[in-house]
Every structure is written in C-alpha cells, then in structure tokens.
Amino acid sequence: MRNLSSSPVINNTNATIDLEAHGGLYTLHSHLNHSCIPNISVRHLDQRTALSRITIIAKRDIAVGEELVITYVDPSLGVRERRSQLGAWGFGQCVCERCVEEDKGEKEGEAGEDDLARELTAGLGVTIGV
Secondary structure, eight states: OOOOSSSOEEOTTOOEEOTTTTTOOOHHHHTOEEOSSOSEEEEOOOOSSTTOOOEEEESSOOOTTOOOEEOSSOTTSOHHHHHHHHHHTTOOOOOOHHHHHHHHHHHHHHHHHHHHHHHHHHHHTOOOOO
C-alpha cells in the first residue's frame, strides 16, 4: 500500500490532490455520489488536528429516503466544463437533472442559431453550409 500522507497523488490527467490539505480519507465521504445540484455539502470545520472530522450540512430540506449527494466539481461552471472536469477524473458523463436540462437548452440554442444564420444568409442571397 502506498503512503498517501506524505506525497501528493497524481493521476493520468496531471491533476494533483494534496490529501493533507483536503483533510484525509473518510469512509462516509467516500460513499457520497455526485450531482450538479447537491443536497448536502461537506465541510472540514475543525482543522486543528490531523484527525479532523467532516461535517455534513444540508443545503435544503431532504426527504426521508432521498440520496445524499455532493458535487465533485464547481457547480457555477457550465454543463460542458463540469462534464469535462468529471471526465478528467474518470467519471462518466453526468446525467443529473441539471445537466440534462442545460444540455437540452444548449442544443436548442445551437439549433436556433443555425436557423437564424440560414434566414440571414437567405435574405442576403448567399448560402452557407450549416
């Protein structure tokens, strides 16, 4: 087994994680799945010792039986960048409700841009390969 506490972990994407700066390895935390609309956040509130504990904070009311989910990426990013970052860490394409809606909106926007381009070029009497 590798000593994780003294050296950073580098995966095949050239991303570096300093495990000491992130607090350590936690059994509960390792079981939390990703969503771009998380219902909890994980905080390291007491970092005075190497044995600091994580605190789970509800971001909204959570129904009985509802899965607790965190975000693995910055939720303020757009759907393409979030998916790119998740892919860089070896996760599949996120299909959470937010990503599906944003992806649908982007595709509709692209289709609308294509239609607008066709209308404008037709009005000018030119053609383009859209």
